[in-house]
Amino acid sequence: MNQGKSHVLSTNSAPGSYLMAAYGEGIYLYDDKGKCYLDAIGGTHVISIGHGVAEIADAIAQQARQVCFVHKAQFTSQPQEDLADFVAEMAPTGMDAVGFVTGGSTGNEMAFQLATLYHQLRGKSRKYKIISRWHSYHGHTIATLGMSGSRFVRGNLPPFDLLNFPHIQAPHCYQCPLNLAYPNCQLACANELAKIIEQEGADTIAAFMAEPIIGGAGSAIVPPPGYYEKIREICDFYDILFISEEIITGFGRTGKNFGIQHWEAIPDIITATKGLSSGYAPIGAVIFHQKMRETFAAATKKSPLSLFTYSGHPISCAAALAVQKYIAKHNLIEKCAVMGEYLKNELAKLALREPLIGDVRGKGLLLGLEFVQNRDTHQPFPRSLHIAENIMKIGLENGLILRARFGTGVGVDGDHLLLSPPFIITESQCDELVSKLELTIKQVKQSLNLLCQ
Ligand SMILES: Cc1ncc(COP(=O)(O)O)c(C=O)c1O
Structure with a gap:
């Protein structure tokens, strides 16, 4: 413990109480x-x-000796290319484009920007809002705070209009916020999405973002059967993208590659970070559907991703690749x-x-x-x-x-x-x-x- 001596900004309510x-x-x-x-x-x-795990530490050390960093403006790196292949292979059918980010907030921020850009390139530039759910946490940047529905997170929001994204009720059958019971409810919580789209105007909505199984904001809330199939249907009807937010559920945590694979619904974007490198280095992935990749490719003047300096960092990619190979091998x-x-x-x-x-x-x-x-x-x-x-x-x-x-x-x-x-x-x-x-x-x-x- 650094009782009273630490210069590190504390996020703990009792500074100096950290364990070392x-x-x-x-x-x-x-x-x-x-x-x-x-x-x-x-x-x-x-x-x-x-x-x-020693072999991950070895992969990191080897990459640090070989190439520690390159900038995306001129270079890619072998670990980044190999990791993108690996991730595309793991992803649901048709989701074959991968961009690397530094964490969950930056991944969701990127998904938001990709979704709006996609609509813009198709002549629908008013579509910018992201609908998400109460009982959700999507990150700590200004945009992702606005998407987050958690009462505790929202308690600290600055009053920016941009953050005024709409929310629907969470599919929490144990404490149903609509006071209904499955299956008699006929998935009223999913139908809330259609209602709010009608209220806000489909021409203003870019995407619906949801964790397939709610993580920290609800502790593993699993929606009922048919929920995401219904969500997919509604998104398609209103020309709205479905972002499966898999910051926690991605890369195997729920017993499948991605949490959404427990339902028959293919998203347009998946954001997945925590399990990608198992914590050995900071990295996350934004995986998007080929229909989006094709739209971006057809628009010659627009770059699909204005990524961050450390996006696709070779050492993080080498760590993540070693982790994913380790997971597959064992x-x-x-x-x-x-x-x-x-x-x-x-x-x-x-x-x-x-x-x-x-x-x-x-x-x-x-x-x-x-x-x-x-x-x-x-x-x-x-x-x-x-x-x-x-x-x-x-x-x-x-x-x-x-x-x-x-x-x-x-x-x-x-x-x-x-x-x-x-x-x-x-x-x-x-x-x-x-x-x-x-x-x-x-x-x-x-x-x-x-x-x-
Ligand atoms: C579901 C979910 N989304 C987004 C985030 C934000 O990720 P990060 O802290 O890496 O920015 C978190 C972090 O805990 C999370 O649990």
Whole structure:
């Protein structure tokens, strides 16, 4: 800990309270005092292959010796070319153009610009708005903050008109914001998209952006069957692009290459970052459909992507390529699906023993727990109790890395946790995770004197 000495800008509410990460190995992290932590969130949903994989470090070192950086104005690099081939191969049919970015916010910002440019080149220059959902987080640039529907993120928005993008309700069946139940609802939450397009005017809307499975803003909320098929139909009808925001769900996290592949809907753009390099270097990908690539290619005077200085950085590309080859070689996406099922079952058993847990959900190793004070009514705890933050704090004391999440109800209430351990987790390590979590929840209940039904 750098108690009082650090010059690093703190994002923590208690400056000086950071732990010093000393080294990592597999699913574990160690601090400078030698204490071991099970990384149940994969360093927020980033780490897929585990900490400390030597062959990735070797690939990075080799690339740094060979070519550390080139600028896109004149050069490409072999790792960038090879990585683009690899990613296009993994992507859904027809999505074969790839641009590299530096992270999730820049990826979504790029998707926004690509979507508006696409319409502009087709003579529809008024189409600039992005519709997204409440219970969403899409990044921290000005445009992506405007797309984000999270109450907590929006609480800090500056009052720019540009950010006034429209939002629809999230497909959260456990706390349905429309007070309906599937299947009788007939996917009213998806039909909200058509309604808002009519209200705003289809000629002003460029795209609909959604995480196929909601990550941090909802902890693995999985929409019901047919949801994205309906979304695709509505987007096609109104000539609106569908952006599958896979900053978390991309590159295997849900047990398929991309989260949207759990539905029969092919997006126009996918943004995917965290799992691309498993955290070994900052990089993300914006993957877009050939129909867009062809439109851009036909417009000779317009460059499709005005990328960033560090877009396609050779060292980041070399790291990501080594990671994706490692995943393929060790069948880690299949293992993620299998271990995800195992962990979800164990969490469901924990929910039978622990009434605080109202819902267990998710796919692959993107699993969510929602905490409620009444399992019959799904009534959340009031925000003032800080259930999620207490679980995160006591979890850390118990050697379990978690991240507090809240706001799944209509207002700010609703505590939840998003678990996303590395794909290499074993059954016995899942058991260790669940038993540490159970102990942590019990201690939080005791400390807050909670009674749950
Ligand atoms: C779903 C989602 N989108 C976008 C972002 C922003 O990504 P970054 O922090 O890399 O800019 C995040 C970050 O956590 C995220 O979870």
